[in-house]
Amino acid sequence: MIIADRKPFDEIMSMLAPYRDILVLGCNECVTVCAVGGAKEVAILASQIRLRRTKDRISSEVHEKTIERQCDIEYLEELKDTIGGYDAVLSLACGCGVQFLGERYTDVLVLPGVNTTFMGVTERHGLWTERCQGCGNCVLHRTMGICPVTRCAKSIFNGPCGGSSEGRCEIDKDTPCAWHLIIERYKKKGMMDMYMEIVSPKDWSTARDGGPRKRQREDMEI
Amino acid sequence: MRISYPTSVKIIKVPCTGRVDIIHILKAFEGGADGIYLVGCLEGDCHYLTGNIRAKKRVKYLKTLLDESGIGGQRVSMYNVSSAEGLRFAEIAKEFTERIKSLGPNPFKLNKIKSTRDSGRGGI
Incomplete structure (x- = not known):
């Protein structure tokens, strides 16, 4: 599967700085298995952003959603009625998902929340290593x-x-x-x-x- | 034993500290908690074998997330107390309450109340 790492929090915050209404969008496949971009990580990151922005007195709306696959056109379709309502979408999918989402919705600003690192295996819980x-x-x-x-x-x-x-x-x-x-x-x-x-x-x-x-x-x- | 501990401490029961997830604690801070500590069984005494060890690792990771969020990792802690140590439980409650009092209120809560009052909208 594809392995990724969450981007440093400060980098994410500076990417999001100009935008008020944000969707943190997860992917149910590889990034869920390597615990970086599934529904759980979406909830954690969205919560962190809310906490930080409120502490810094920045007015904001942070929404959460996770779809089955961001690299598959049929699953991107379910966003068509809602995705236009955000100032930016922070995708926690791999680089494929981020790009494909942006290709499907060209008017939407899609930002990467993770660094895609390699194709690998789960050697044990919490340890992923490269194989291909x-x-x-x-x-x-x-x-x-x-x-x-x-x-x-x-x-x-x-x-x-x-x-x-x-x-x-x-x-x-x-x-x-x-x-x-x-x-x-x-x-x-x-x-x-x-x-x-x-x-x-x-x-x-x-x-x-x-x-x-x-x-x-x-x-x-x- | 009739041992008292600060009334500001609210107890949430879980079957094992291993059940507590990072998101539960983040949501508690979003809900306005000033500090959160987990009290698990003594290490080696977990009924579910490693629940308290896993909770300890999660708390360590959570501290980094809270530092990033500006809430501060020192607002969360993990303690291990056996069910026979009522006195120690009360001591920890006092000790943690003192620590949180010295840190002051959760900054998220303070600003949320202010922004709601100033703008008239829920925001964040």
Whole structure:
């Protein structure tokens, strides 16, 4: 899923400063699961804004709503009768949701309340870690299910590098060396022959380097 | 035991401090509370195993949210008292009340009353 972090409160307050009537809009998907932009976080942030604005004697109306998905046109439709009534909408969705909301309602000012950070997993309650960079050409079948693009700081394909020490990456002792993990799995499965093959440089044109990407299925189009 | 504690302290019963969510406390401040403290069981004695530990973590996080909001994190606290410590319960009530008195009223409440009076509209 997509992981995000709430923006610093002061940054949010300065973004909202020129606007009186505000809608804090949550999203029921990824940002709910990573506890940054669901109905609960909408209620907390809206309450914080009300408390701060009243303390600073700023006249304001702060409203709350959470929809199923901000990245899906059919769920944005339910806002059509009400969204025009606000001076600004603070979206707690990922960058996709913020943009798509703004595309659907071009007259509405949509502001981001979170920083979208990565695609990852919930390792345990309260801890999310990165697993995929969406490079567009998956190599997990060759690397024993561990992604060298994402989990190796250098994204190298013939690792490890000299910065690997006792299974840890030189960038941070808490970060496992992805290539150490890959080799351990090769050994466990008796597949070290696969490791010995030199992998040629990756074609990054399927990743972000190739520009904005799209996927289309004509058979699904109505 | 007939131990008295300040009448300004209003008790809200919950099955476990682990039930108390951050939004409950923020709403209490929006409702005009000057300070809020949680009184949970002693650590290690939670009937639900870790409810009081989770409440403690939430209170710590809540303090940062209250600092950001301008209400001040010092207006919220967590204490652990066993059901056999009535005297300690009363001491905490006095101690916390003194702390909140020294901080003064909740600034949200003060300004809300003023803005309602000045503009004639509910606002915030």
